[in-house]
Amino acid sequence: MRGSGGVFNVTVDEKRVFSKHDEGRFPTEKEILDKLRTMRG
Numbered sequence: 001m002r003g004s005g006g007v008f009n010v011t012v013d014e015k016r017v018f019s020k021h022d023e024g025r026f027p028t029e030k031e032i033l034d035k036l037r038t039m040r041g
Contacts, residue, residue, distance in 0.1 A: 012039060 008020035010032055017035045018027045 012036065015039070 006020075008026060009016055010018040010027065017039070018032060020026055
């Protein structure tokens with residue numbers, strides 16, 4: 001049986017970039033890269 005309901009968070013410098021729990025899905029690569037670019041300035 002496949003697992004379900006697990007925790008998947010992406011954090012950078014102790015700041016949450018994405019939470020599967022909050023969004024109800026996994027992020028796309030583009031979403032993560034866009035958020036990292038935004039954080040970098």
